Amino acid sequence: xxxxxxxVALVNGQGAVLARTATAxxxxxxxxxxxxxxxxxxxxxxRGAGPASLAGVGVCMPGPLDSExxxxxxxxxLPGWVDIPIVAWLREALDLPVTLENDGVAAAIGxxxxxxxxxxxxxxxxxxxxxxxxxxxxxxxxxxxxxRLAAHLGHMTILAQGAPCSCGNxxxxxAQASGSALGELARRLAAEVPGSxxxxxxxxxxxxxxxxxxxxxxxxxxQLVAREAEFxxxxxxNLLHLFSPQAVVIxxxxxxxxxxxxxxxxxxxxxxxxxxxCAVPVVAAQLGQNSGxxxxxxxxxPRSGKP
Amino acid sequence: xxxxxxxVALVNGQGAVLARTATAxxxxxxxxxxxxxxxxxxxxxxRGAGPASLAGVGVCMPGPLDSExxxxxxxxxLPGWVDIPIVAWLREALDLPVTLENDGVAAAIGxxxxxxxxxxxxxxxxxxxxxxxxxxxxxxxxxxxxxRLAAHLGHMTILAQGAPCSCGNxxxxxAQASGSALGELARRLAAEVPGSxxxxxxxxxxxxxxxxxxxxxxxxxxQLVAREAEFxxxxxxNLLHLFSPQAVVIxxxxxxxxxxxxxxxxxxxxxxxxxxxCAVPVVAAQLGQNSGxxxxxxxxxPRSGKP
Numbered sequence: 001x002x003x004x005x006x007x008v009a010l011v012n013g014q015g016a017v018l019a020r021t022a023t024a025x026x027x028x029x030x031x032x033x034x035x036x037x038x039x040x041x042x043x044x045x046x047r048g049a050g051p052a053s054l055a056g057v058g059v060c061m062p063g064p065l066d067s068e069x070x071x072x073x074x075x076x077x078l079p080g081w082v083d084i085p086i087v088a089w090l091r092e093a094l095d096l097p098v099t100l101e102n103d104g105v106a107a108a109i110g111x112x113x114x115x116x117x118x119x120x121x122x123x124x125x126x127x128x129x130x131x132x133x134x135x136x137x138x139x140x141x142x143x144x145x146x147x148r149l150a151a152h153l154g155h156m157t158i159l160a161q162g163a164p165c166s167c168g169n170x171x172x173x174x175a176q177a178s179g180s181a182l183g184e185l186a187r188r189l190a191a192e193v194p195g196s197x198x199x200x201x202x203x204x205x206x207x208x209x210x211x212x213x214x215x216x217x218x219x220x221x222x223q224l225v226a227r228e229a230e231f232x233x234x235x236x237x238n239l240l241h242l243f244s245p246q247a248v249v250i251x252x253x254x255x256x257x258x259x260x261x262x263x264x265x266x267x268x269x270x271x272x273x274x275x276x277x278c279a280v281p282v283v284a285a286q287l288g289q290n291s292g293x294x295x296x297x298x299x300x301x302p303r304s305g306k307p
Numbered sequence: 308x309x310x311x312x313x314x315v316a317l318v319n320g321q322g323a324v325l326a327r328t329a330t331a332x333x334x335x336x337x338x339x340x341x342x343x344x345x346x347x348x349x350x351x352x353x354r355g356a357g358p359a360s361l362a363g364v365g366v367c368m369p370g371p372l373d374s375e376x377x378x379x380x381x382x383x384x385l386p387g388w389v390d391i392p393i394v395a396w397l398r399e400a401l402d403l404p405v406t407l408e409n410d411g412v413a414a415a416i417g418x419x420x421x422x423x424x425x426x427x428x429x430x431x432x433x434x435x436x437x438x439x440x441x442x443x444x445x446x447x448x449x450x451x452x453x454x455r456l457a458a459h460l461g462h463m464t465i466l467a468q469g470a471p472c473s474c475g476n477x478x479x480x481x482a483q484a485s486g487s488a489l490g491e492l493a494r495r496l497a498a499e500v501p502g503s504x505x506x507x508x509x510x511x512x513x514x515x516x517x518x519x520x521x522x523x524x525x526x527x528x529x530q531l532v533a534r535e536a537e538f539x540x541x542x543x544x545n546l547l548h549l550f551s552p553q554a555v556v557i558x559x560x561x562x563x564x565x566x567x568x569x570x571x572x573x574x575x576x577x578x579x580x581x582x583x584x585c586a587v588p589v590v591a592a593q594l595g596q597n598s599g600x601x602x603x604x605x606x607x608x609p610r611s612g613k614p
Contacts, residue, residue, distance in 0.1 A: 064583050073583070122453045136549075138457070144446050145551025146429045149583055156545040157579075159467040160483075160538075169544070169579045176467075234464050237476070241459040242443075242549060244452025272464075272476045276371045276380065276456055 001034065001061040002103070003027065003077035004130075008041035009290070010049055011297035015114030017290055019045045030080040031072075031089070039093045056097035056300030059090060060106035060292055062133070067100045067148050076166065099299040103127075103292055104151060105142060107251055107285070108135025110295025115286035116249045123245045125285070126153060127252035128232065131166070132174040136243055143243075154178065158234050177231035179207035179254045186210045186224055196220035211257035225257065229264025237269055240277040251285030258284040308341065308368040309410065310334065310384035311437075315348035316597070317356055318604035322421030324597055326352045337387040338379075338396070346400045363404035363607030366397060367413035367599055369440070374407045374455050383473060406606040410434075410599055411458060412449060414558055414592070415442025417602025422593035423556045430552045432592070433460060434559035435539065438473070439481040443550055450550075461485065465541050484538035486514035486561045493517045493531055503527035518564035532564065536571025544576055547584040558592030565591040 001007075003025060010019040021044050026033040046054060064073045070087025090098045101109070108125035111117040117125065121140040127133050132154030136143040143150045154174030155167055162171025163181065175181055183206040190198040190205055197218040201209050210228075213221025236248050250258060262282065270278050285291050308314075310332060317326040328351050333340040353361060371380045377394025397405045408416070415432035418424040424432065428447040434440050439461030443450040450457045461481030462474055469478025470488060482488055490513040497505040497512055504525040508516050517535075520528025543555050557565060569589065577585050592598050 064581070138445065139448065139451050141446065143450075143550075146553045146587070147551065147583065149551040150445070150549065152548040152551075152581065155548045155581060156463070157541050158464050160465055160469070160541055162467070167581055231467075234467055238463040238545075241462045242457065243450075244454065244456040244459075246453045274371070274459065274462060274474055276454065280453070 001025065001038070001059065003062065003075065006034065006037055006041060007293055008038065008045045009293035009297070010045045011294055011301070013301055015110070015287075015294050015297070017293065019048065020290075020293070021045050025078075027078055031084045031086070035086075035089050035093055038090065042094055054096055055302065056099065057090060057094055058099050058101065058106070058296030058299035059086065060101045060103040060296045060299075061086075062131075063102045063152075064149060065100060065102055067102060070098070070100045097300060101296065101299055102133075102135070102148070102151075104133030104153070105135035106295035106299065107287075107291035108137060108151075108249075108295065109142065109298045110287055110291045110293075111249050111251070111285055112137050113298050114294055115291065116247070116283050120246045122243065123247045123249055124153070124239045124243055125249045125251060125291075126236070126239070127285075127291070128177065128250060128255060129179045129253035131180070132178050132235070132252075136245075138243055138245075153235070153239070156235065156238060158231070158238065173231075173235040177228060177235060179252070182207040182210055182224060182228050182254070185227070186220075189220060189224070193220045207254055208256065211254075211260060214257070214260050225260050226264050228254075229261045230268050232261060233265045233268025233272070236265060236282060237273045237277075240269070240273050240280055244277070245280065247280060248282045249285050250282065251288070251291050255284055308332065308345070308366065310369065310382065313341065313344055313348060314600055315345065315352045316600035316604070317352045318601055318608070320608055322417070322594075322601050322604070324600065326355065327597075327600070328352050332385070334385055338391045338393070342393075342396050342400055345397065349401055361403055362609065363406065364397060364401055365406050365408065365413070365603030365606035366393065367408045367410040367603045367606075368393075369438075370409045370459075371456060372407060372409055374409060377405070377407045404607060408603065408606055409440075409442070409455070409458075411440030411460070412442035413602035413606065414594075414598035415444060415458075415556075415602065416449060416605045417594055417598045417600075418556050418558070418592055419444050420605050421601055422598065423554070423590050427553045429550065430554045430556055431460070431546045431550055432556045432558060432598075433543070433546070434592075434598070435484065435557060435562060436486045436560035438487070439485050439542070439559075443552075445550055445552075460542070460546070463542065463545060465538070465545065480538075480542040484535060484542060486559070489514040489517055489531060489535050489561070492534070493527075496527060496531070500527045514561055515563065518561075518567060521564070521567050532567050533571050535561075536568045537575050539568060540572045540575025540579070543572060543589060544580045544584075547576070547580050547587055551584070552587065554587060555589045556592050557589065558595070558598045562591055 075081040159171035163175040165172035165175035382388040466478035470482040472479035472482035
């Protein structure tokens with residue numbers, strides 16, 4: 001569940017998505033309305049499955065959450081989502097065991113078990129879309145920290161006094177390198193650079209348009225992609241130095257342009273990481289839009305040692 | 308062992324330093340000369356102890372190291388220290404089991420077992436002196452990562468295109484907030500600000516002089532301390548968001564001025580961390596100059612569950 005969309009999927013023990021549906025989040029309706037939406041999507045998706053075959057329901061959403069207690073502490077983009085005991089509500093609505101996880105961490109778990117992180121003991125998953133989030137697998141375990149609040153990757157400052165961030169701070173990785181930040185910069189520059197493909201989108205230009213323009217050889221598009229790759233690379237170098245992962249896995253909407261971004265990211269890592277970290281691969285997520293739902297399913301799937 | 312000094316201490320099972328000696332590192336003499344120095348200091352310190360009472364020798368030094376293989380990969384500040392099998396050499400020289408650890412991680416372990424981190428499952432130890440290093444305890448374990456190279460805390464970029472760092476990158480936390488960075492800035496500003504106490508040290512002004520000047524009420528000293536606290540706070544906010552520790556423990560030379568820095572650090576954390584992290588305490592290391600030697604000793608002390 002996100003601020004924009006709710007997705008519900010039926011996932012089997014091999015991580016395969018058997019059915020999937022989605023709807024726009026009824027943000028205005030508040031948490032009770034969203035629980036009704038989830039119940040309806042769940043009924044749709046689970047229609048084919050016998051109730052006895054359902055192990056449970058894994059739920060992931062943006063935080064901050066108290067995932068152990070099953071409570072949403074407060075979602076900045078969703079009014080009314082403060083101290084909501086979502087696990088209890090959904091358990092009642094769906095009559096199945098329910099487990100809650102931060103969306104970045106869930107997607108990391110999905111990639112760990114069935115995607116680009118298979119077989120690794122140390123990797124960082126980064127999702128780059130509206131914001132930047134993620135999860136960390138370290139020494140063969142999900143990194144949790146106090147109150148399970150580790151891995152708020154988007155809110156590390158990489159440019160002191162940089163762009164204002166939704167969190168109130170400045171120069172956060174999210175403020176410099178998220179899809180929204182890229183879209184915002186594109187809007188500003190398109191107005192100044194005559195002749196760019198991006199101009200025709202007017203104020204509606206997004207990160208996706210930037211990728212399309214770059215793919216078509218548009219000069220401003222290419223320039224914006226190079227800048228985005230550099231800022232992504234900067235945060236990735238920090239993650240290499242801090243967590244020493246075997247790989248960094250990039251997912252989220254912006255990763256649709258991963259092939260365009262990858263050379264710039266890699267060049268930055270080679271130029272700026274300490275020698276011992278230069279060769280660590282930065283790869284695309286393998287589960288694409290499904291990292292989250294598959295990861296959420298992993299929370300209730302029978303375990304094979306992890307996570 | 309560091310680039311400036313070698314310290315050897317005799318530590319008992321309760322973490323008490325029974326004897327301690329130190330000498331200037333014979334950097335020019337290379338690794339063989341340093342091993343001879345260590346042997347001599349070891350003989351001095353262990354004189355009173357019966358050989359049967361010695362459990363072993365814990366060694367910590369700046370990295371990068373392959374601590375599992377017992378090999379120094381290369382110490383930038385010490386010429387000739389490339390691919391040195393220091394554990395094998397010391398085992399032969401001292402005739403005792405030898406364990407190697409990165410100095411920041413060893414100090415974190417020392418503080419965990421006998422200092423400010425006692426009883427915590429999640430904390431970050433930061434040492435601020437010539438450079439910035441440290442170690443991370445996460446979910447009740449030492450964070451290791453690939454090749455045990457996690458927690459190179461000093462080399463996270465906090466100011467894109469900022470001050471040049473010894474590592475070749477720019478704007479690393481170390482380049483902005485280490486004792487050397489503070490000394491360097493003091494040298495530059497003292498020449499420009501008439502009447503400061505710091506002027507009398509000329510080009511020899513160091514971070515310690517800045518602390519002394521601030522303590523005496525010198526305006527430039529106070530201004531430099533405020534700036535240092537802000538840059539330290541910036542890196543600390545990143546560590547809070549990434550690792551979600553229960554506390555951040557500050558050691559190293561600059562922590563002699565911890566009482567001066569603390570209000571500024573705390574103000575920055577309150578202003579810039581996400582609400583869930585604002586109240587996490589930032590405290591001074593308890594073992595002072597002994598975090599490293601006590602931590603190194605922990606590597607060979609009989610264990611009580613950790614690390």
